[in-house]
Amino acid sequence: MFAYHLRLALRSLGRTPGLSALMVVAIGLGIGVCMTMLSVYALMAGDPIPHKSDRLYAVQLDNWDPNQPFNEPNEPPNQLTWRDAQALAERSPAGIARAAMSGVGVVFEVPDAPEVRPEIVTGRATTGDFFAMFDVPFRYGGGWDKLADADAAQVVVLSRELNDGLFGGENSVGRSVRVGDTYLRVVGVVDDWDPTPRFYDLSSGAFSPVDDAFVPLSLFDRHREDWGINGSVNCFEPPPAEGIFESECVFTQFWVELPDETSVRDYHAFLDAYVQEQKQLGRFQRPLNNRLSDVNEWLDINEVVQDDNTVLLGLSFMFLAVCLLNTVGLLLAKFLGRAGDVGVRRALGASRAVVFQQHLIEVGVLGAIGGVVGLGLAWAGLAGVRSLYADYERVAQLNLELVAVAIGLAILAGVIAGLYPAWRICRIAPAVYLKTQ
Amino acid sequence: MEIRPILSAMLRNRTGAVLVALQIAITLAVLCNAGFIVQQRLDKMDRPTGYDAANIVTLQTVAIDKSGVDASQIAADLRALRAMPGVAAASPTPQLPLSNSGIGWALSPTGEPDDPDRVNISMYMVDEQGLDALGMTLAEGRWFGPEEVETATDLEELIRLPMPSVVLTRAAADKLFPEGNALGQTVYDFPGRSMQIVGIVDKAQGYFVNSQSAENSMFWPVLVPANDQQYYIVRTRPGERDAVLREVESVLLAGNPRRLVRDVRSLADVVGESYGNDRAMTVTLLAVMGLLVAVTVLGIFGLMSFNVSRRRKQIGTRRALGARRADIVRHFLLESWVITTVGVLAGTALAVGLSVWLVGSFELPKLDWRYIPAGIIMLWAVGQAAAYGPARRAAAIEPAVATRSV
Numbered sequence: 001m002f003a004y005h006l007r008l009a010l011r012s013l014g015r016t017p018g019l020s021a022l023m024v025v026a027i028g029l030g031i032g033v034c035m036t037m038l039s040v041y042a043l044m045a046g047d048p049i050p051h052k053s054d055r056l057y058a059v060q061l062d063n064w065d066p067n068q069p070f071n072e073p074n075e076p077p078n079q080l081t082w083r084d085a086q087a088l089a090e091r092s093p094a095g096i097a098r099a100a101m102s103g104v105g106v107v108f109e110v111p112d113a114p115e116v117r118p119e120i121v122t123g124r125a126t127t128g129d130f131f132a133m134f135d136v137p138f139r140y141g142g143g144w145d146k147l148a149d150a151d152a153a154q155v156v157v158l159s160r161e162l163n164d165g166l167f168g169g170e171n172s173v174g175r176s177v178r179v180g181d182t183y184l185r186v187v188g189v190v191d192d193w194d195p196t197p198r199f200y201d202l203s204s205g206a207f208s209p210v211d212d213a214f215v216p217l218s219l220f221d222r223h224r225e226d227w228g229i230n231g232s233v234n235c236f237e238p239p240p241a242e243g244i245f246e247s248e249c250v251f252t253q254f255w256v257e258l259p260d261e262t263s264v265r266d267y268h269a270f271l272d273a274y275v276q277e278q279k280q281l282g283r284f285q286r287p288l289n290n291r292l293s294d295v296n297e298w299l300d301i302n303e304v305v306q307d308d309n310t311v312l313l314g315l316s317f318m319f320l321a322v323c324l325l326n327t328v329g330l331l332l333a334k335f336l337g338r339a340g341d342v343g344v345r346r347a348l349g350a351s352r353a354v355v356f357q358q359h360l361i362e363v364g365v366l367g368a369i370g371g372v373v374g375l376g377l378a379w380a381g382l383a384g385v386r387s388l389y390a391d392y393e394r395v396a397q398l399n400l401e402l403v404a405v406a407i408g409l410a411i412l413a414g415v416i417a418g419l420y421p422a423w424r425i426c427r428i429a430p431a432v433y434l435k436t437q
Numbered sequence: 438m439e440i441r442p443i444l445s446a447m448l449r450n451r452t453g454a455v456l457v458a459l460q461i462a463i464t465l466a467v468l469c470n471a472g473f474i475v476q477q478r479l480d481k482m483d484r485p486t487g488y489d490a491a492n493i494v495t496l497q498t499v500a501i502d503k504s505g506v507d508a509s510q511i512a513a514d515l516r517a518l519r520a521m522p523g524v525a526a527a528s529p530t531p532q533l534p535l536s537n538s539g540i541g542w543a544l545s546p547t548g549e550p551d552d553p554d555r556v557n558i559s560m561y562m563v564d565e566q567g568l569d570a571l572g573m574t575l576a577e578g579r580w581f582g583p584e585e586v587e588t589a590t591d592l593e594e595l596i597r598l599p600m601p602s603v604v605l606t607r608a609a610a611d612k613l614f615p616e617g618n619a620l621g622q623t624v625y626d627f628p629g630r631s632m633q634i635v636g637i638v639d640k641a642q643g644y645f646v647n648s649q650s651a652e653n654s655m656f657w658p659v660l661v662p663a664n665d666q667q668y669y670i671v672r673t674r675p676g677e678r679d680a681v682l683r684e685v686e687s688v689l690l691a692g693n694p695r696r697l698v699r700d701v702r703s704l705a706d707v708v709g710e711s712y713g714n715d716r717a718m719t720v721t722l723l724a725v726m727g728l729l730v731a732v733t734v735l736g737i738f739g740l741m742s743f744n745v746s747r748r749r750k751q752i753g754t755r756r757a758l759g760a761r762r763a764d765i766v767r768h769f770l771l772e773s774w775v776i777t778t779v780g781v782l783a784g785t786a787l788a789v790g791l792s793v794w795l796v797g798s799f800e801l802p803k804l805d806w807r808y809i810p811a812g813i814i815m816l817w818a819v820g821q822a823a824a825y826g827p828a829r830r831a832a833a834i835e836p837a838v839a840t841r842s843v
C-alpha cells in the first residue's frame with residue numbers, strides 16, 4: 001500500500017510540476033533559512049567539552065573596587081589577578097587538577113633555521129595540568145610536569161599550525177625556538193584541537209582560534225618584563241610602581257577540575273579561607289563573593305551567544321511559519337483542484353483513511369524534497385555567514401547531526417502543512433463530483 | 438465597484454484567504470522589526486568618525502627582540518615615514534581608533550573618587566602631528582607643540598607622568614562641562630592627576646565602536662616606547678594611499694630589519710572590520726526580508742491563480758452579462774486588497790508584540806511606529822502586484838465559457 005501511495009504521490013507531483021516546484025521552493029527556503037540560523041546558534045550555544053563540562057570550574061574572586069562592583073548588580077571580575085591565580089595554583093589542595101593561565105604575545109624564531117620567517121605568536125602561559133584537564137590531544141610529545149612548572153623550565157608546546165609554519169610539520173620535539181635571547185625546547189605538538197567556543201579564555205573573543213603555543217606560567221613570570229600580556233586587562237585603580245603583575249588588575253584565568261559536589265563545597269571553602277586571609281592583608285575589601293561556575297554556566301555568564309543570533313533565530317522561525325502557511329495554501333489548492341479524482345476513488349470504495357494517508361504521503365515526499373533543497377540552501381547560507389563574520393569560520397559549519405535535523409524538520413513541517421488539506425480532501429462528498437462529471 | 442460579490446466569493450474559500458492573510462501578518466511584523474534594526478545598524482555604521490579614514494594608512498611593528506624598542510627607534514621610524522613621498526603626516530599610537538582594542542580612561546570635573554559626573558573616555562597617546570595624521574578638525578584652542586611630547590620609559594610610568602595639557606572631543610568636553618565652557622578648564626583623572634583642556638576637536642571617535650561613550654576621546658602628547666609593539670598612523674595625500682600602502686613595510690624594515698611589520702591597511706579597513714558584526718546582521722536581515730517578501734508574493738499569487746481557475750465559469754458569466762475586462766481585473770485586485778488589509782491589521786498587533794519581545798529580551802530600542810505604516814503601504818503594493826497577473830488572466834476569459842457545460 002505504501003509503495004502504491006508513493007507511486008501515486010510521485011505521479012501527482014509530476015502532473016502539476018509548477019505547483020509542486022513552488023511548494024518545494026517554499027519548504028526549502030523555510031528550512032534553509034532556519035537551518036542556517038539554527039546551526040550557527042547551536043554551535044555557539046554548544047558544549048565545547050561535553051564529557052567533562054560539569055567537572056571543570058572557572059574560579060572568580062571579588063577583589064574589585066569597594067565602591068562599585070565589576071558589573072552590576074554584584075558580579076565579581078571575570079578574570080583574576082596574576083598573584084591570586086599563582087597563589088591558587090600553588091596552594092590548591094593536593095589531588096585537584098588546576099590550570100592558571102594568561103595570554104602571552106611573543107615572537108618565535110627558529111635558531112637553527114634562520115631562513116624561516118619569525119612568527120608572531122599568540123600564546124598561552126599556563127600550568128602543566130592544562131593539557132590533561134582540557135583533553136588536549138598531542139600529535140607529537142606531550143605537555144610538561146609539575147617540576148617544569150616549579151623550575152620555570154624553558155619548554156614550549158606548539159600548535160599544529162605553528163609547527164607547520166616553523167618546522168614544516170615535522171616532529172619538532174627536542175628542537176628549539178628562540179624568544180629574544182631565551183631558547184625554548186619543544187616538548188610537544190598539539191594535534192587538531194578546536195574547542196568552540198574557546199571556553200577556557202573568553203576574554204579576547206569566544207570564537208578566537210585556539211592558541212599558537214603554550215609555555216609554563218612560571219616562565220612567563222620570569223620574563224614578564226619582556227613578554228607581553230595578550231588579552232584584556234581590567235583595572236579599577238592605577239597599578240602600583242611594582243607593575244601590573246603585583247596589582248589588583250585582572251588578566252589571568254583559573255580553572256579547577258572537581259569530580260563531585262563534596263569537592264565543589266570543599267573547594268569553595270578553600271577559596272573563602274584564601275580570601276579571608278587576604279582580607280587580613282588589606283586586600284579584597286568587598287564582601288565575600290567567590291564563584292565556581294562549570295563550563296556551561298561560564299558560557300552563560302559571559303553571554304557567548306550573542307543577542308543578534310537569538311534575534312535572527314527567532315525571526316527565522318517566523319520565516320519558516322510563513323513558508324509553511326504558504327505551503328498549506330498551495331496544497332489546499334492542489335488537493336481541492338483534483339477533488340473530482342478523489343470523488344471517483346471514494347465512490348469506487350476507497351475509505352477516508354486511505355485517501356487521507358495517500359495525501360499525507362504525498363506531502364511527506366514534498367517535505368523530503370524540500371528538505372534536500374533546504375539543506376543545499378543552508379549550506380550556501382552558511383558559506384554566506386562565514387564570509388560575513390570573520391570570527392565564525394568554525395562556527396558556521398554543517399554537521400551530520402544538523403543534516404538529520406534538517407531533513408526531519410522538513411518532513412515534519414511538510415506533514416504539519418499537509419494535515420489540514422489532507423483532512424479537507426478526504427471529507428469531500430463523492431456524490432457532488434460524480435454528478436457534475 | 439460593489440464589495441459584496443467580492444466578499445461572498447472570498448467566503449467560499451475562506452481557508453485560503455485566511456492563510457494568506459496570516460502570512461501577510463507575520464511578514465509585516467518581521468519586516469517592520471527587521472527593517473528597524475537594519476536602519477539602526479546603518480545609522481551606527483554611518484556615524485562620522487572625525488578622521489580622514491580613507492587616506493590614512495595604519496600598521497604595526499613588532500620587535501623580534503628588545504633591540505629597537507626605545508624612543509630613538511620611534512623617532513627614526515617617524516622620520517622615515519614622514520620622508521616618504523605622498524605622506525602628509527605621521528604619528529605613533531599605542532592602539533588604533535575604532536579597532537575595538539584600546540585604553541579606556543575616566544575623567545571628572547572635580548577629581549572626587551566617587552564623582553557621579555565621571556566620564557568614560559578613550560585615551561589616545563599621539564605626538565605633535567597627531568591632529569594632522571588623523572585628519573581631525575580643531576574647533577577651539579590649540580594642538581600640542583613638539584616640546585610638549587613626553588616619553589614614558591615603561592607602561593607603569595605612564596600612570597605617574599604628569600599630564601599638563603590634553604585635547605578633548607567636543608562630545609567629551611560638553612559632557613564634563615555642560616555649559617560649553619570647557620576650554621581652559623581643569624579636569625582630573627582617577628590616579629588623581631590634574632590636566633588643562635587646551636584644545637577641542639570637533640569629532641574623534643574612541644577605540645570601541647559598541648561603546649556608549651564612543652564619541653568621548655582625549656589626546657595626550659606622549660610616546661610609549663616600552664612596548665615591543667608599536668602602531669603608526671600615516672595620513673597620505675589624496676591619491677597616494679595605495680603607493681604608501683605598498684612601500685611602507687620596506688621603508689620601515691630598511692631602518693631596522695629585526696622586527697615584523699604587520700596589518701598594513703587603511704584606517705577605513707580597520708573601521709570596516711570593527712563593524713563586521715553589524716554589517717553581517719544588516720545583510721542577513723535584508724536577505725531574510727527579501728526572501729520573506731518573495732514567499733508572500735508567491736502566496737498571494739498562488740491563491741489568486743487558484744481562485745481564478747476555480748471561478749472561470751462565473752467570470753465568463755459576468756463577462757457575458759456585460760462586465761468589461763477592466764471590471765474583472767478590478768474585482769481580483771480588490772479581492773487581494775481586502776485580504777492584504779485584513780493581514781496588515783492583524784500584522785500591526787503582531788509587529789507590536791514582536792517589538793515588545795525584542796525590547797524585553799535584548800535591550801533593543803522600541804520600534805519606531807512609522808515603520809508600521811511604511812510596511813503596510815509596501816505590502817499593499819506587493820499584494821496588488823502579485824494579484825495583477827492572475828487578474829489579467831481572469832480578464833482574458835471569454836464570455837463564451839459561460840455557455841459551455843463544463
